[in-house]
Amino acid sequence: MNELERRYRRMLAWYPWEHRRRYEDEMVETLVAGARPDQRRPSLGDTANLARNALASHVATAVRGFSDPRWANAFAVTGLIAAIVMLGTRVRSIAQYVALDQITSNYDSLGRAAIVRLAIWLAVVALALAGPRVLAAIAAWFAVMAEIALSVYMVMPLSALNWLWTVLLGTTCATALTVPAAHRAGVRLLGRHRLILIGLGCAAGILGSAAGAILDIQNGRSSGMVAFLPVRLHAASLLGAAVAVAFVVTAVVTLDGGVRRRVVALFAPLLAVFGLGQFASRYIAYASFDIRIDVVRWIGLGLTVAVTFVGAVLLVQRREQRLHLLELGRAADRSTVSTDAL
Amino acid sequence: MTSAPIKEPAFLILSALAERPQHGYGLIEDLDRLSDGRYRLRAGSLYAALDRLRRSGLIEIDHEEVVASRLRRYYRLTGDGETTLAAEAQHRREQAEAAEARLRRGRAASTETRLA
Numbered sequence: 484m485n486e487l488e489r490r491y492r493r494m495l496a497w498y499p500w501e502h503r504r505r506y507e508d509e510m511v512e513t514l515v516a517g518a519r520p521d522q523r524r525p526s527l528g529d530t531a532n533l534a535r536n537a538l539a540s541h542v543a544t545a546v547r548g549f550s551d552p553r554w555a556n557a558f559a560v561t562g563l564i565a566a567i568v569m570l571g572t573r574v575r576s577i578a579q580y581v582a583l584d585q586i587t588s589n590y591d592s593l594g595r596a597a598i599v600r601l602a603i604w605l606a607v608v609a610l611a612l613a614g615p616r617v618l619a620a621i622a623a624w625f626a627v628m629a630e631i632a633l634s635v636y637m638v639m640p641l642s643a644l645n646w647l648w649t650v651l652l653g654t655t656c657a658t659a660l661t662v663p664a665a666h667r668a669g670v671r672l673l674g675r676h677r678l679i680l681i682g683l684g685c686a687a688g689i690l691g692s693a694a695g696a697i698l699d700i701q702n703g704r705s706s707g708m709v710a711f712l713p714v715r716l717h718a719a720s721l722l723g724a725a726v727a728v729a730f731v732v733t734a735v736v737t738l739d740g741g742v743r744r745r746v747v748a749l750f751a752p753l754l755a756v757f758g759l760g761q762f763a764s765r766y767i768a769y770a771s772f773d774i775r776i777d778v779v780r781w782i783g784l785g786l787t788v789a790v791t792f793v794g795a796v797l798l799v800q801r802r803e804q805r806l807h808l809l810e811l812g813r814a815a816d817r818s819t820v821s822t823d824a825l
Numbered sequence: 826m827t828s829a830p831i832k833e834p835a836f837l838i839l840s841a842l843a844e845r846p847q848h849g850y851g852l853i854e855d856l857d858r859l860s861d862g863r864y865r866l867r868a869g870s871l872y873a874a875l876d877r878l879r880r881s882g883l884i885e886i887d888h889e890e891v892v893a894s895r896l897r898r899y900y901r902l903t904g905d906g907e908t909t910l911a912a913e914a915q916h917r918r919e920q921a922e923a924a925e926a927r928l929r930r931g932r933a934a935s936t937e938t939r940l941a
Contacts, residue, residue, distance in 0.1 A: 488895075502872075502876070505876075506872050506875075506876070508895065508896035509848070509849055509872075509896050509897065509898045510849070510868055510872055511895060512848075512849065512850070512892070512895040512896055512897050513848075513849030513850045513853065513868045513871070513872075514868045515895065516849075516850035517850055517853060517868065528867060529867055529868065529869070532867040532868070532869040532870060533867075533868070533869040535869065536869035536870060536872070536873045537869070539873060540873065540876075
């Protein structure tokens with residue numbers, strides 16, 4: 484292998500492995516055949532052309548990757564889980580308002596808004612379970628717009644970060660339900676047991692939250708909105724939330740590997756934003772008691788969502804390439820063993 | 826068979842392979858001749874086009890050989906590739922004839938205007 488060929492091979496490493504496996508050797512032959520006799524380095528034109536086409540090949544590979552039926556199944560599952568969890572969070576809000584109404588009547592308008600949101604998410608879950616995915620998607624987008632409008636109406640800067648993840652969860656749900664999938668694919672893939680598990684998890688979260696709010700009021704720890712601050716959550720609320728998370732995670736991790744990895748990738752941006760929100764609430768909110776999401780923070784949040792999603796998709800691809808190579812290696816080993824036996 | 830119009834490089838690659846199977850560098854040279862020097866594809870663009878044509882089922886591998894320790898792979902048209910190329914050639918011929926007819930009518934009209 485001469486110096487020019489080595490340099491070309493180094494450049495061809497820019498391509499996805501699938502493309503390299505099929506074309507690398509013949510591309511090297513074509514590139515070397517087109518070179519001048521005394522040429523030692525790739526020309527600028529070839530370098531730019533290979534870089535541009537390698538990038539295009541990566542994009543094409545990623546886009547083709549989404550045509551894998553496991554992505555459609557993962558979107559269907561994600562849409563249904565997100566819808567149920569959104570419904571759970573809305574029932575939880577109602578439970579908190581009911582508890583707070585015991586000490587004050589200042590929350591009438593907030594309570595009405597919570598009932599509107601609960602009704603829309605209830606419709607989304609009912610439609611997603613029954614089967615008309617398009618109607619469920621339309622209802623989910625309507626619910627997301629209602630979430631955003633009502634959050635703006637409530638005008639509480641501190642709440643922006645606390646509620647942002649619910650808007651993102653709603654958006655994840657609406658996006659996932661918008662992606663075409665087989666009829667009731669989410670229900671079929673999750674199955675009755677996992678759906679019951681998720682439902683029980685949500686119920687535990689709701690009961691824990693309501694119990695926490697009531698116990699806080701009885702103990703005189705709460706006198707209004709402070710009850711909503713995560714750091715003041717009662718142990719009962721935390722226990723309920725932990726059970727809810729454990730049940731939903733159990734439902735996801737017991738899914739088929741290909742769908743499970745993709746569902747985790749679809750929820751990854753939400754988890755990142757939730758983590759950021761929790762961090763900001765705990766370490767920034769008490770410093771200033773006022774978190775305003777300005778333009779720079781919006782850009783940062785957008786980048787967090789985009790980077791987390793792209794990173795998660797790349798990890799899924801990498802993991803599956805590795806599994807594919809392992810399977811090829813095992814097949815080769817089996818073939819060697821059977822040849823030796825002969 | 827694809828019904829979407831095919832782009833110029835793909836049309837030229839299919840035309841080059843219509844006569845005989847060819848390898849990568851042979852195709853680059855042939856495309857240069859076929860297009861009167863207007864299309865000098867580089868290897869990256871050539872293999873992107875070959876990959877698309879192969880995925881569409883319009884070309885396939887004919888045979889491979891090793892020359893100076895390097896792999897040389899020859900491609901040929903598939904049945905769908907021949908049909909697509911014939912349909913595209915017919916479509917381009919009709920477009921060229923329509924354009925020439927319009928040009929002739931336009932020139933005749935301008936001559937009449939000048940005479941009047």
